Amino acid sequence: MARSGDRVVRYGRGQQHLWHLNPELHPQQTMFTSPEAPSMLADARRFVATAYLLLTERAVRTSDLARTVQEFGHDGISTAVPRYFHSSSFRQEWIERRTRLIPRWRCPVLLLQGAGDPLQPREFYTDPDVLAQLPEGSGVHLFDSGHFWPFEAPEETVAVLRAFLTQ
Numbered sequence: 467m468a469r470s471g472d473r474v475v476r477y478g479r480g481q482q483h484l485w486h487l488n489p490e491l492h493p494q495q496t497m498f499t500s501p502e503a504p505s506m507l508a509d510a511r512r513f514v515a516t517a518y519l520l521l522t523e524r525a526v527r528t529s530d531l532a533r534t535v536q537e538f539g540h541d542g543i544s545t546a547v548p549r550y551f552h553s554s555s556f557r558q559e560w561i562e563r564r565t566r567l568i569p570r571w572r573c574p575v576l577l578l579q580g581a582g583d584p585l586q587p588r589e590f591y592t593d594p595d596v597l598a599q600l601p602e603g604s605g606v607h608l609f610d611s612g613h614f615w616p617f618e619a620p621e622e623t624v625a626v627l628r629a630f631l632t633q
Contacts, residue, residue, distance in 0.1 A: 480578035510539035521613035574603030
């Protein structure tokens with residue numbers, strides 16, 4: 467988006483460390499770079515069930531869980547995810563956001579977060595100093611959910627995105 471900012475008219479961003487970064491709140495880096503990562507990810511059912519058990523606040527449809535298990539069960543996922551985390555990091559991406567991406571945003575940005583996400587406290591997204599970094603017309607929507615708000619609040623997700631994109 468930073469290179470094509472003049473062509474982007476709206477930008478929605480969800481479940482991303484934006485301005486604040488607390489390494490203790492993103493255990494994925496350590497989990498997925500550990501030698502055990504491929505075997506942990508190889509059992510897609512257990513991995514997805516554990517993630518949803520720990521990070522959701524609301525019920526998720528069985529069909530959404532089944533699709534997530536199917537996606538995590540694709541050949542190569544158990545090695546691709548660790549490979550990504552070995553080649554990049556939340557810290558690297560966060561530095562890039564703060565130094566290059568955020569200063570170049572010109573269009574309205576909608577930050578989407580689960581209010582009850584234990585890994586990304588809502589204060590990170592409601593801080594007036596953070597909101598002041600965003601272009602005019604930007605905002606935050608906190609879903610009454612955990613980390614997986616698109617699955618925990620699907621109708622609300624569609625309504626919020628539709629309203630933002632048609633403004």
